[in-house]
Amino acid sequence: MATSRHLFHAMPPDRRRRLTDIAVEVSLPRATRLFEEGHRADHFWIIRSGQVVLDQRVPGRRAAVVETLGRDELLGWSWLFPPYLWHFGAETVGPVEAVEFDAKVVRALCESDPILGRAMYRYVAETVADRLHDTRVRLLDLYGPQGSGLDP
Numbered sequence: 001m002a003t004s005r006h007l008f009h010a011m012p013p014d015r016r017r018r019l020t021d022i023a024v025e026v027s028l029p030r031a032t033r034l035f036e037e038g039h040r041a042d043h044f045w046i047i048r049s050g051q052v053v054l055d056q057r058v059p060g061r062r063a064a065v066v067e068t069l070g071r072d073e074l075l076g077w078s079w080l081f082p083p084y085l086w087h088f089g090a091e092t093v094g095p096v097e098a099v100e101f102d103a104k105v106v107r108a109l110c111e112s113d114p115i116l117g118r119a120m121y122r123y124v125a126e127t128v129a130d131r132l133h134d135t136r137v138r139l140l141d142l143y144g145p146q147g148s149g150l151d152p
Helices: 013-020 103-112 114-143
Strands: 024-028 033-035 043-049 052-056 064-069 089-092 096-102
Touching: 013 103, 013 114, 043 103, 064 114, 096 103, 103 114
Parallel strands: none
Antiparallel strands: 024 096, 033 089, 043 096, 052 064, 052 089
8 A cells, every 4th residue: 555644744734724725525426537547637636535446548458457546545646747647547446535636726836835845746756656666566476486575
């Protein structure tokens, strides 16, 4: 599982309010398609409850699920890096409660407030690093001799 550190906990206390002021609580029904690989990344979410699968297109086949995200996890980081296009697709597995953010507004906050911006970039970088590590472990389990060697 990726970092359990929540976005709001990653922010200095005096900066949390700036994010909570622009956060929107959303309820998403099962099988809601949130974004598509290659499309414009204009929002991101913190999942409160439920699960969302990330998938990747495979020519001539169904999209392959590459990860499942759940409670307190960041959904979407492509919004932070040009050209602001999704690297994966995403769909809810069941009903999902989440906090949604407008990426353009958050990017503007990051630019205007270097302390908030540094905390946001660090949070996203730690999330990406954790997910890359998790992917490496899964690949070792699938393809490495005797698995990854990690304790069960």
